[in-house]
Amino acid sequence: QSALTQPASVSGSPGQSITISCTGTSTDVGGYNYVCWYQQHAGKAPKLMIFDVSNRPLGVSNRFSGSKSGNTASLTISGLQAEDEADYFCSSYTSSYTYVFGTGTKVTVL
Amino acid sequence: QVQLVQSGTEVKKPGASVKVSCKSSGYTFSSYVLFWVRQAPGQRLEWMGWITAGNGKTKYSQKFQGRATITRDTSASTAYMELSSLRSEDTAVYYCGRERPGGGGALEYWGQGTLVTVSS
Numbered sequence: 001q002s003a004l005t006q007p008a009s010v011s012g013s014p015g016q017s018i019t020i021s022c023t024g025t026s027t028d029v030g031g032y033n034y035v036c037w038y039q040q041h042a043g044k045a046p047k048l049m050i051f052d053v054s055n056r057p058l059g060v061s062n063r064f065s066g067s068k069s070g071n072t073a074s075l076t077i078s079g080l081q082a083e084d085e086a087d088y089f090c091s092s093y094t095s096s097y098t099y100v101f102g103t104g105t106k107v108t109v110l
Numbered sequence: 111q112v113q114l115v116q117s118g119t120e121v122k123k124p125g126a127s128v129k130v131s132c133k134s135s136g137y138t139f140s141s142y143v144l145f146w147v148r149q150a151p152g153q154r155l156e157w158m159g160w161i162t163a164g165n166g167k168t169k170y171s172q173k174f175q176g177r178a179t180i181t182r183d184t185s186a187s188t189a190y191m192e193l194s195s196l197r198s199e200d201t202a203v204y205y206c207g208r209e210r211p212g213g214g215g216a217l218e219y220w221g222q223g224t225l226v227t228v229s230s
Binding site: 003033034038040045046047048051052057089091092093096097098100101102103104 | 155169207210223
């Protein structure tokens with residue numbers, strides 16, 4: 001199973017909005033509403049930010065939102081803050097009854 | 111509160127096996143699915159497989175089928191991941207994670223990670 005494709009890096013200034021894409025195929029992202037997004041700070045375990053395409057776990061800021069169109073899912077961070085600087089990974093259920101992660105995106109707050 | 115606590119750092123030689131543990135607390139162990147995920151230095155996350163703690167049923171990523179074994183001990187609320195025939199490419203941080211009740215691979219709680227170094 002090939003990794004989902006994400007941009008290597010995305011940057012923005014404090015207060016701006018950024019969007020990270022996650023492109024797969026009809027056998028993963030496009031075929032199921034089981035897309036998740038994780039935030040990972042250096043040296044730390046990942047943190048679930050979005051599940052089932054667009055749902056936020058309790059305690060996650062509403063500045064984080066998720067969506068999907070066709071084979072591409074997206075994570076938008078609005079009102080960018082310094083603490084948002086981290087790596088972000090998407091994941092999706094696949095037709096092989098397993099899961100696949102994205103290649104990862106490094107978010108830099110300028 | 112829910113906690114997943116993993117065993118400590120391991121250093122292994124090529125060809126050896128490693129067994130990492132993940133002890134759960136703060137919830138009913140048998141009611142959830144536990145996943146194992148690894149991350150090589152500077153690399154992306156990688157699914158390894160999972161176990162349904164209640165019935166012990168497992169599923170493995172094709173890449174690890176036959177080389178990884180996930181088990182659990184319900185009396186100890188602990189899951190285990192054993193990886194055999196280790197090679198240098200298996201050097202990574204190994205994480206366990208508990209899936210949300212709704213499924214979909216959404217891991218809402220994670221262990222702290224276990225560094226496994228494979229070196230001769």
